[in-house]
Amino acid sequence: xxxxxxxxxxxxxxxxxxxxxxxxxxxxxxxxxxxxxxxxxxxxxxxxxxxxxxxxxxxxxxxxxxxxxxxxxxxxxxxxxxxxxxxxxxxxxxxxxxxxxxxxxxxxxxxxxxxxxxxxxxxxxxxxxxxxxxxxxxxxxxxxxxxxxxxxxxxxxxxxxxxxxxxxxxxxxxxxxxxxxxxxxxxxxxxxxxxxxxxxxxxxxxxxxxxxxxxxxxxxxxxxxxxxxxxxxxxxxxxxxxxxxxxxxxxxxxxxxxxxxxxxxxxxxxxxxxxxxxxxxxxxxxxxxxxxxxxxxxxxxxxxxxxxxxxxxxxx
Ligand SMILES: [Zn+2]
Numbered sequence: 001x002x003x004x005x006x007x008x009x010x011x012x013x014x015x016x017x018x019x020x021x022x023x024x025x026x027x028x029x030x031x032x033x034x035x036x037x038x039x040x041x042x043x044x045x046x047x048x049x050x051x052x053x054x055x056x057x058x059x060x061x062x063x064x065x066x067x068x069x070x071x072x073x074x075x076x077x078x079x080x081x082x083x084x085x086x087x088x089x090x091x092x093x094x095x096x097x098x099x100x101x102x103x104x105x106x107x108x109x110x111x112x113x114x115x116x117x118x119x120x121x122x123x124x125x126x127x128x129x130x131x132x133x134x135x136x137x138x139x140x141x142x143x144x145x146x147x148x149x150x151x152x153x154x155x156x157x158x159x160x161x162x163x164x165x166x167x168x169x170x171x172x173x174x175x176x177x178x179x180x181x182x183x184x185x186x187x188x189x190x191x192x193x194x195x196x197x198x199x200x201x202x203x204x205x206x207x208x209x210x211x212x213x214x215x216x217x218x219x220x221x222x223x224x225x226x227x228x229x230x231x232x233x234x235x236x237x238x239x240x241x242x243x244x245x246x247x248x249x250x251x252x253x254x255x256x257x258x259x260x261x262x263x264x265x266x267x268x269x270x271x272x273x274x275x276x277x278x279x280x281x282x283x284x285x286x287x288x289x290x291x292x293x294x295x296x297x298x299x300x301x302x303x304x305x306x307x308x309x310x311x312x313x314x315x316x
Pocket of ligand 1: 111113116188207
């Protein structure tokens with residue numbers, strides 16, 4: 001394997017001039033460093049520590065900044081799910097070295113957002129094979145705008161792009177584990193995949209399931225609220241009460257947590273849908289407080305309702 005490359009600055013993330021998008025500042029304040037790029041948050045990656053959380057057997061969760069990383073190690077090589085931000089690559093690789101001598105062979109991208117794929121060029125440059133849904137690769141080949149955060153994500157160079165893509169699913173047979181990677185989109189984006197380690201009964205959901213509160217649905221880039229609800233149902237159908245969940249963001253979770261999340265999204269969606277059916281305007285729907293009963297956490301309420309509303313009005 002080639003030597004580890006130096007981490008590069010997060011050149012792929014640029015913040016647009018402020019003030020263009022409704023609710024951005026509040027959304028930013030609430031989500032904070034969880035989702036935002038360093039240029040917008042002044043995030044100091046030097047201070048980020050990578051926590052290694054054992055999940056079960058040879059599976060681990062790494063937490064630093066950005067999406068949770070899943071890792072499985074063993075005789076057949078090292079397989080990771082998502083790779084956070086480019087400036088964290090050396091720290092992530094160091095954390096993995098604490099688990100195994102083998103460098104990273106495969107990187108699965110659950111979707112294309114920068115807080116899950118920022119390390120792609122570094123890991124790809126070190127020889128890892130990147131795998132994603134076809135739609136996610138397509139997004140990574142061109143510049144993208146993540147409107148809610150007024151953030152541009154530049155196209156990746158060839159070494160940061162997936163070398164293998166799939167439309168429906170792909171199965172890995174590694175380290176005694178059957179690993180199913182399957183498409184559940186459009187949901188959080190139009191290229192969402194989840195990763196199920198069958199024998200260990202561990203599911204990495206990407207951002208189809210998160211624990212920070214009202215979830216970000218990237219509706220302008222193909223995300224869809226009905227798709228989130230359906231994806232959660234599909235994931236629930238394929239798992240059981242014993243399954244350990246690695247959410248896109250937040251702590252290790254249970255199937256109960258997943259179902260509670262799905263119920264929250266479905267309940268709010270139904271309230272917004274009823275408002276639309278009753279002929280109410282967007283402002284009237286917001287005023288009806290469709291998120292009542294749920295904590296004001298995560299995406300700012302008005303911005304979240306906007307994403308749900310646009311999903312329902314524009315459809316898939
Ligand atoms: Zn995301």
